[in-house]
Amino acid sequence: MPKKINDNFLWGASTSAYQFEGGYNADRKGLSVQDVRNNYPEGTTNFEVASDHYNKWKEDVKMMSELGLKSYRFSISWTRILPNGRGDINKKGLEFYNNLINELIKYNITPIVTIYHFDLPDKLDKDGGWHNKNIIEDFLNYSKILFENFGDRVNHWLTINEQNIMILFGEIVGIKIPETENKIKYLYQINHNMMVAQAKVINLCHKTLSNSKIGPAPNIACVYPGTSKPIDNLAAFNMKVMRNWFYLDTCVFGRYNKLVLNYLRENNSMFEYTIEEMNEINSAKPDFIAFNYYTSSTAIFPFSDKLFDEMPSQQKIKSVKGMYQQVKNDNLNKTDFGWEIDAIGFRNTLRELYDRYNLPLLITENGIGGYDKIDNNYQIHDQYRIKYYKEHIKQMKIAILQDNIDIIGYNPWSAFDLVSTHEGVKKRYGFIYVDREDFDLKECKRYKKDSFYWYKNLIENNANEL
Ligand code: BG6
Numbered sequence: 001m002p003k004k005i006n007d008n009f010l011w012g013a014s015t016s017a018y019q020f021e022g023g024y025n026a027d028r029k030g031l032s033v034q035d036v037r038n039n040y041p042e043g044t045t046n047f048e049v050a051s052d053h054y055n056k057w058k059e060d061v062k063m064m065s066e067l068g069l070k071s072y073r074f075s076i077s078w079t080r081i082l083p084n085g086r087g088d089i090n091k092k093g094l095e096f097y098n099n100l101i102n103e104l105i106k107y108n109i110t111p112i113v114t115i116y117h118f119d120l121p122d123k124l125d126k127d128g129g130w131h132n133k134n135i136i137e138d139f140l141n142y143s144k145i146l147f148e149n150f151g152d153r154v155n156h157w158l159t160i161n162e163q164n165i166m167i168l169f170g171e172i173v174g175i176k177i178p179e180t181e182n183k184i185k186y187l188y189q190i191n192h193n194m195m196v197a198q199a200k201v202i203n204l205c206h207k208t209l210s211n212s213k214i215g216p217a218p219n220i221a222c223v224y225p226g227t228s229k230p231i232d233n234l235a236a237f238n239m240k241v242m243r244n245w246f247y248l249d250t251c252v253f254g255r256y257n258k259l260v261l262n263y264l265r266e267n268n269s270m271f272e273y274t275i276e277e278m279n280e281i282n283s284a285k286p287d288f289i290a291f292n293y294y295t296s297s298t299a300i301f302p303f304s305d306k307l308f309d310e311m312p313s314q315q316k317i318k319s320v321k322g323m324y325q326q327v328k329n330d331n332l333n334k335t336d337f338g339w340e341i342d343a344i345g346f347r348n349t350l351r352e353l354y355d356r357y358n359l360p361l362l363i364t365e366n367g368i369g370g371y372d373k374i375d376n377n378y379q380i381h382d383q384y385r386i387k388y389y390k391e392h393i394k395q396m397k398i399a400i401l402q403d404n405i406d407i408i409g410y411n412p413w414s415a416f417d418l419v420s421t422h423e424g425v426k427k428r429y430g431f432i433y434v435d436r437e438d439f440d441l442k443e444c445k446r447y448k449k450d451s452f453y454w455y456k457n458l459i460e461n462n463a464n465e466l
Contacts, residue, residue, distance in 0.1 A: 002401055004464065010110055010409025011459040012071030013064070013431065014365050016117040016161065018047050019418040021077065023054030027092035030083030032119035033129075033174040044424035045438040051418050052434075052444040057100050059446070063432055064415060065107035067452055068459040072109050073364050073411040074100075075117035075161065078142055085121030086138050094149050101153050112364070112411065113154050114217060115143055115201065117161040118173045118421070125176070130190040139197040140204065147208055157205055157214040158290050158364060159198045164218045164247045167191045172422045184269035192271045195250050199284035206285075213287035216251045217364050220244050220291040222348040226300035226327045235301040239324040243297065245356070248289065252357050254282030263323060288408060289357055292365030296332075296345030299324040336370045337427055343391035350399040350407070360406040366392055367413040369420060369427040372449065380433045380449035389455065394466050412455075416446065431455055 018024075018034040024047060025031070034047050053060055064072055078085065080093035104111050116139070120129055124138060146154075166175050167187050177186050198216060205214040223243065225236040238259070246260045255278075264270045302325035319325035332340040346366070353361055368388040372380050389412065399405045417430035424438045431452040435445040458466070 002404070005397065005400055005462050007462065009407075009462065010071035010112070010362070010411065011462075012069050012073055012110070012112065012409055012411035013067070013415035014073040014411040014413045015053070015415055015418055016075040016114065016119075017077035017080070018050070018117070018119040019421070020051050020074070020414075020416065021054045021080075022048065022050040022052045024048045024050075026054055027080075027096070028083055028090045029077065029093065030079035030085070030090075031122040032077065032079045033122055033125050033176075034119045036122050037174060040424075041422060043426075043438060044422065045419060047419055049436075049441055049444070051416050051436075053416070054096070056444065056446070057096075058103060060416065061100070061103040061107060061109070063446060063448075064104075064109055066456070067415075067431060068456045069109050069415070070459070071112050071156075071409055071411060072104055072415065073112035073114065073158070075114035075119075076146060077119055078116065079119070079121045081145060082121065082142055085124035086141060089145060097150060101150055105153055110156065111150075111154050112156040112158065112362075112409075113146070113150065114158040114161050114364075115139075115146060116159070118166070120174065125174075129176070130193050131186060133193055133196075136193055136197045136200065140200045143201040144204060144208075147205060147212075151205075151209040151212060155209075155212050156362075157212055158217040159201055159214065160194055161217050161364075162219045162292060163191065163194050163198075163216065164243060166194075168243065182269055184264065184267055185271060188264055188269060189271040191247075192273055192277070195281055196277045198251065199281045202284035202286060203280070215286040215288040215290050215359075215362065216248070217290040217292065218244070218247045219293070219365075220248075220349055220353060221293060221295060221297050222345050222352055223297045223299055224329065226298050226329075229301075231301045232299070235324040236299045238320070239297060239299040239326070242320060242323060248353075248357060250281060251284075251286055252289070252359065254278075254284070263320075286359065288360040288362050289353060290362040290364040291349075291353065292413070293346050293349055293363065294366065294368075295340045296329070296342040296348070298327050298329040300327050301325070335368050337423060339369070341368070341388060341391075343388075343395045346392050347395040347399050347403070350396065350405050351403055354403075354405045360408050362408045363396070363410045363412075365411065365413040367429050369423070369429050371426060372417075372428045372433060374433055374435065374447060378447050380447060382449045382451045385449070385451045386454045389451065389458075390466065393458070393463055397463055397466055 225232040414429040417434040420427040433447040
């Protein structure tokens with residue numbers, strides 16, 4: 001049993017390209033589905049400038065080193081590398097990420113690279129996006145370019161960020177479904193195509209990069225039954241499988257979970273697959289499971305759509321007819337944006353994941369979005385964020401030291417303030433404040449929040465004081 005957290009533990013922080021970089025059309029970058037979106041909720045900005053990291057990357061890495069980060073998890077923008085999604089490579093795009101990676105390494109910060117984080121090239125989207133099987137080769141080619149250009153320095157790769165959220169709640173992250181289509185079948189076809197693409201990329205990584213490790217990065221959360229009624233326990237199990245295990249069983253065990261296949265067949269929504277594709281999926285083995293955790297879920301057997309309609313946005317992982325309905329958990333406090341806070345749920349999730357898959361775990365997101373205010377002395381007192389992290393890291397520490405779970409690193413969301421997927425800049429997540437508002441860009445200057453100093457200290461003493 002370990003007595004303390006391993007000295008190599010990757011204490012890090014996380015961002016994604018479209019939410020952080022800006023420079024949406026700089027230096028020949030092509031447009032992604034996020035750049036052409038026009039359905040922003042009222043009062044919420046777009047992603048054109050984001051946190052202006054494209055221009056401030058050097059000072060940003062310096063601040064990361066001041067924070068003491070051992071790792072930085074970021075995504076690469078597909079259209080910065082391939083403006084049309086395929087074909088012509090943009091040298092300026094390669095240069096940007098080469099510079100960023102070199103700078104991180106200069107400060108001994110391990111780069112953890114997400115290949116794809118919600119920002120599909122618009123050109124490919126217009127060609128059917130993830131629903132068109134051609135995308136499997138496109139994704140493979142794009143990944144190959146990343147491996148060839150950055151694989152000598154990047155040893156940690158993540159395939160697809162939150163594939164399960166894209167399938168379960170895709171509208172807010174850019175998934176469009178033509179009205180004429182059978183919605184369930186359409187989404188699960190997208191899922192299957194992503195699974196095949198992911199498998200090919202995992203295999204390519206293992207074949208070409210001997211020092212690299214690669215894994216998926218879904219959003220995973222434990223699920224409680226809303227009551228002790230046996231039928232609600234059944235609903236919680238359904239949700240657990242449909243939300244979590246379906247995705248990871250496919251990636252780790254190389255087969256689709258039967259409960260979901262039954263559901264699809266009963267709803268005449270089975271996706272199209274070939275034996276070769278299933279063999280490909282079966283042959284690819286991830287080295288670790290990366291996952292994002294913000295909050296747990298609670299489910300009952302479905303009885304009405306009313307409760308579902310009342311849920312806050314991202315907790316609204318759709319209730320599924322005949323399977324489960326997500327409900328509020330009155331035992332938990334909520335963030336300013338209505339997300340339930342559940343640190344013990346974090347430990348539960350770690351235990352369930354490790355018990356089921358027995359693979360090392362890498363936490364790629366965890367954090368709390370809130371309204372931060374900068375005062376006249378340029379200070380930001382985000383004590384609520386420190387409290388959230390204290391509680392969650394404490395539970396992670398118990399999971400490592402007591403439950404003996406193999407965890408490689410913890411990369412909270414987010415290093416800097418950035419643009420939320422659908423709630424703008426006002427919903428801040430960072431250790432570092434970015435001085436801009438939704439509709440007033442100012443100069444995007446950076447300021448350290450109280451949580452910055454707290455996290456820096458925690459990293460320095462390897463969480464010994466918690
Ligand atoms: C995860 C995503 O779903 O949660 C991030 O990987 C996202 O891209 C984060 O920003 C927080 O969600 P939101 O909706 O508050 O931005």
